[in-house]
Amino acid sequence: MRRLNRLLVGTAILGLICMNIPAHARDISMSDKRFLKNAAEAGNFEIEGSKLALAKSKDADILRFARMMTDDHAQAALKLKDLATRRGVELPTEPSLVQQAKLKYLEMREGVKFDKSYATHIGVSAHEQAVKLFEDAAEDATDADIKKFAADTLPVLKKHLEEAKRIDIRVNQDD
Structure with missing residues (x-):
């Protein structure tokens, strides 16, 4: 009888623990979890790089592109965070x-060299x-x-990529 009581108490505790885990957190695939984390890192990278551009660049196209990056990626980051939270996935913040x-490396660049590096590394690459x-996840x-x-x-x-390619061609045309 004591053994049965322990089993019932243990089962009840396990049930309470499982109730606190969101349903999606229990069944999200490793590849989906990896996508969420990689997407967060990619967004963080593009936002941080674009903040550098806003602080360092004097090029009007670069500045416009960097503002678009910070705005669009901040909006996407909010949606991604909400999606990850509902799945019980903690996202990287950097x-x-x-x-x-x-x-x-980008931070060490100045002037036109910065613009070229930003357009190539943050913009295009x-x-x-x-x-x-995102194509793979879709x-x-x-x-x-x-x-x-x-x-x-x-x-x-894709719109960002096309704009980045246009800027990259222009700022790197001297090479």
Whole structure:
């Protein structure tokens, strides 16, 4: 009888613990979780790089692009955070270590060299990677809300990439 009581108490405690875990947190796939984290790091990288551009650049196109980046990526970050929270996934609040190293490099650049590096690394390269990341999630995510978020965000990322390519060609035309 004592054994049965312990079993019932243990089962009740386990049930209470499980009730505190959001349903989606229990069944989110590792690839969906990885997407959420990689998307957060990518957004953090582009926001931080664009803040540098707003502080360092004098180029009107770079400044306009950087403002668009900080605004659009901040909005996407809020949606991503909400989605991750509902899934019980804690997102990174900074870029990855590799991205942080790229930001340090960018921070050391000045003038036209900064503009060229920003256009190439934050504008084109980071957006090519982000578009690939979001295309893969829009196609392969197992969670319907994550798949929709990726698909809905893609047009904005593609618009950023096209604008970044235009700026990159202009600022790097002397090379």
